[in-house]
Amino acid sequence: MSLDFSADAKQKIEALCERYPSRQPVVMAALHLGLKEFGALTDDVLRLIAHTLDLPYPHVYGVATFYVMYKREPSGTNTLRVCTNISCMLRGGYEVLEAFERKLGIKRGQSTEDFHLVEEECIAACANAPAIVCGTKYFLDVKPGDVDDIVATLRANPHPESEVV
Amino acid sequence: MTCEVGFTLLTRNFGNEDAKKIETYEKLGGYQPLRKALRMKPEEIVAEVKASNLRGRGGAGFPTGLKWSFLPRDATEVYLVANADESEPGTCKDRELMYWDPHQFIEGFVISAYATGAAGHNYIYIRGEMMREYAVMQQAIAEAYARGYLGKNILGTTFECHITMHRGAGAYICGEETALLNSLEGLRGQPRLKPPFPAVKGLFGKPTIVNNVETLCNVKYIVDQGGSWFADLGVGRSGGTRIVCVSGHVQKPGVYELPMNITFRQLIDDICGGVWPTGASVKAVIPGGSSMPPLDESELDVPCEFDSLMTDERIKPCEFGAGKVFDMGGGRVLRSMAGSGGIVVMNDRTDLVAACSRIMDFYKHESCGQCTPCREGTGWLAKVCKRVAIGDGLPGDIELLGSIAHGIAGNSICALGEAAAWPMMGFLTKFRADFVRKVADAQQKVADAEARVAGKQGAA
Numbered sequence: 214m215s216l217d218f219s220a221d222a223k224q225k226i227e228a229l230c231e232r233y234p235s236r237q238p239v240v241m242a243a244l245h246l247g248l249k250e251f252g253a254l255t256d257d258v259l260r261l262i263a264h265t266l267d268l269p270y271p272h273v274y275g276v277a278t279f280y281v282m283y284k285r286e287p288s289g290t291n292t293l294r295v296c297t298n299i300s301c302m303l304r305g306g307y308e309v310l311e312a313f314e315r316k317l318g319i320k321r322g323q324s325t326e327d328f329h330l331v332e333e334e335c336i337a338a339c340a341n342a343p344a345i346v347c348g349t350k351y352f353l354d355v356k357p358g359d360v361d362d363i364v365a366t367l368r369a370n371p372h373p374e375s376e377v378v
Numbered sequence: 379m380t381c382e383v384g385f386t387l388l389t390r391n392f393g394n395e396d397a398k399k400i401e402t403y404e405k406l407g408g409y410q411p412l413r414k415a416l417r418m419k420p421e422e423i424v425a426e427v428k429a430s431n432l433r434g435r436g437g438a439g440f441p442t443g444l445k446w447s448f449l450p451r452d453a454t455e456v457y458l459v460a461n462a463d464e465s466e467p468g469t470c471k472d473r474e475l476m477y478w479d480p481h482q483f484i485e486g487f488v489i490s491a492y493a494t495g496a497a498g499h500n501y502i503y504i505r506g507e508m509m510r511e512y513a514v515m516q517q518a519i520a521e522a523y524a525r526g527y528l529g530k531n532i533l534g535t536t537f538e539c540h541i542t543m544h545r546g547a548g549a550y551i552c553g554e555e556t557a558l559l560n561s562l563e564g565l566r567g568q569p570r571l572k573p574p575f576p577a578v579k580g581l582f583g584k585p586t587i588v589n590n591v592e593t594l595c596n597v598k599y600i601v602d603q604g605g606s607w608f609a610d611l612g613v614g615r616s617g618g619t620r621i622v623c624v625s626g627h628v629q630k631p632g633v634y635e636l637p638m639n640i641t642f643r644q645l646i647d648d649i650c651g652g653v654w655p656t657g658a659s660v661k662a663v664i665p666g667g668s669s670m671p672p673l674d675e676s677e678l679d680v681p682c683e684f685d686s687l688m689t690d691e692r693i694k695p696c697e698f699g700a701g702k703v704f705d706m707g708g709g710r711v712l713r714s715m716a717g718s719g720g721i722v723v724m725n726d727r728t729d730l731v732a733a734c735s736r737i738m739d740f741y742k743h744e745s746c747g748q749c750t751p752c753r754e755g756t757g758w759l760a761k762v763c764k765r766v767a768i769g770d771g772l773p774g775d776i777e778l779l780g781s782i783a784h785g786i787a788g789n790s791i792c793a794l795g796e797a798a799a800w801p802m803m804g805f806l807t808k809f810r811a812d813f814v815r816k817v818a819d820a821q822q823k824v825a826d827a828e829a830r831v832a833g834k835q836g837a838a
Contacts, residue, residue, distance in 0.1 A: 229542070232499055232540065232542040233499070233542075234582055235582075237563060237564035237565075238544070238562060238563050238564040239564065240564040241544065241545060241546070241547060241561065241564060242544075242545065244547065245506075245545060245547065268564075275566055276564065276565065276566055279549065279566040279567060279746075280506070280546070280547030280548050280549050280567070281547070281548035281549065282506045282507070282546075282547040282548035283547050283548075294507060297736075298467040298668075298736065298740060299467050299468060299626075299664070299668050299722055299733060299736055299737055299740075300467065300468050300625035300626055300720075300722055302733070302736050303625075303626045303627060303722070303724060303728065303733070304625075304626070333507070334465065334467070334550065334740055334743065334744070335465055335466070335467040335468070335469070335668075335740075336507055337464045337465065337469060337470040337472070337473040337505070337508070338470055338473070339467070339468050339469065339470045339623055339625035339631070339720065339722070340470055340623055340624065340625050340631040340632045340633055341631070342625055342626075342631070346507055346509075346510075348509055349509045349510040349513055350510070351510065374509060376509075377509040377510075377512055377513050
């Protein structure tokens with residue numbers, strides 16, 4: 214196997230395994246770590262995780278494909294999760310999402326080099342709708358006119374989701 | 379006596395960035411209730427929680443003390459799991475509770491672990507998208523370990539409690555407690571059949587209590603001030619305060635901690651500064667997250683309290699067809715529920731069919747696909763609701779929506795099926811005219827087109 218986790222990731226995985234009665238529960242954290250280290254959960258990465266945790270590959274594949282945050286393909290550095298659920302919709306969430314599509318020249322679900330644009334379900338920031346989360350950074354009470362500033366802010370200071378694992 | 383507006387317990391430190399540091403938290407009296415708890419017997423704490431009338435704040439409103447008492451008496455290995463997978467649309471309190479006051483949560487958690495006999499490893503299941511809150515919680519947990527509030531021999535006792543944060547990865551269904559347990563075990567997040575309930579057979583096959591973040595935070599105050607004091611803050615069978623998240627068309631949306639007996643009208647007018655924009659009026663209010671049947675303007679004098687929303691006769695029972703009242707079993711009607719405290723206000727300019735369609739899209743997207751009534755039913759509801767919303771409704775669509783909702787409710791493995799079916803029935807019951815108008819307009823459009831075609835054919 215050509216791929217391997219960094220020493221730091223291996224240590225994290227082993228430390229986590231100590232906190233559960235078996236290695237299987239650590240698959241969730243290992244997938245997050247896999248995304249951080251390799252940028253996408255390709256078949257090879259899933260095999261590496263299966264090998265690391267002594268799990269069957271189909272098990273890891275099944276978990277990886279159930280949860281939407283486990284990206285199987287490379288995407289832009291900043292994942293912009295723009296909420297359009299009911300509270301955000303009522304305050305202009307779709308207008309914000311469309312403003313990002315125009316600004317970045319992509320559709321929801323697509324990536325540029327530095328942005329991945331996601332139409333997100335409720336992110337629990339309803340009192341500040343429309344809301345966006347990008348890694349550990351929230352943008353609240355967003356208006357379509359704020360899109361230029363948000364893009365510039367994140368280009369200068371990226372917030373990839375892998376900063377937290 | 380019920381507490382008054384302005385009284386707060388859980389949200390006292392909101393807005394104070396300093397309060398998440400353990401030194402500040404201790405200075406404010408933090409971790410003293412844990413000391414008190416560890417001097418009590420676990421069963422004494424359970425008795426106080428029962429007396430407190432604390433009800434689960436995740437959505438179901440089930441009495442917490444009663445849930446704890448379902449643990450087998452002879453259980454030797456018990457797990458406590460905090461449900462921090464907040465994702466019910468309109469709900470934004472647990473995220474704030476974790477961000478502003480992580481130690482309040484940890485303290486409530488450790489006390490609850492002690493009370494339920496959950497010694498050893500326990501878990502907080504946090505939603506994957508809450509990356510900022512995950513970082514805050516990790517920091518707070520490390521501080522709590524360093525000060526001896528977590529780990530072995532907590533505060534010099536024999537009690538051992540570890541907390542591990544387990545991150546989700548984007549699946550609303552993992553807020554359902556058995557799906558959450560599967561996800562914790564490293565499986566796809568699909569719910570389990572109940573019974574057995576988690577209190578009997580839960581995480582790793584062991585007796586397990588799953589409690590919401592806000593629920594666990596409250597336990598700290600129950601130990602500190604006593605169950606009867608906590609019960610007196612509330613009304614009837616609902617103890618304590620109520621955290622509501624108000625969003626949508628109000629002047630001042632926000633997360634507010636309020637007395638249980640506050641009505642929706644007081645909430646909108648007095649707390650949230652009235653309807654937004656100025657001059658608009660209320661058309662509909664979702665009272666407890668998008669899975670709850672909405673209220674109309676005539677139902678706003680009901681309090682935001684658990685029992686009132688289920689039983690107050692001022693709230694119309696939901697129907698699945700004109701005049702066909704939905705039976706939840708045993709003749710119980712469905713009015714609404716307090717759910718997760720997510721209150722979404724919609725003004726008189728709102729396209730309620732479009733709003734309903736967005737909600738149906740959500741449940742279709744989040745159905746785990748395991749059981750047929752939910753997987754097929756939510757997809758069908760979303761498809762039909764959307765075509766009505768965009769002006770392509772067909773004759774019979776309204777009856778079809780009611781019948782699909784009726785076919786889902788009570789027939790799915792978990793409550794996600796109801797989470798789609800109930801609001802659908804609620805919208806159809808109270809805002810049927812909006813749906814009727816949409817379908818009529820669509821049919822008029824068809825009739826006009828046919829007339830144009832017939833005219834052209836006549837001319838040729």
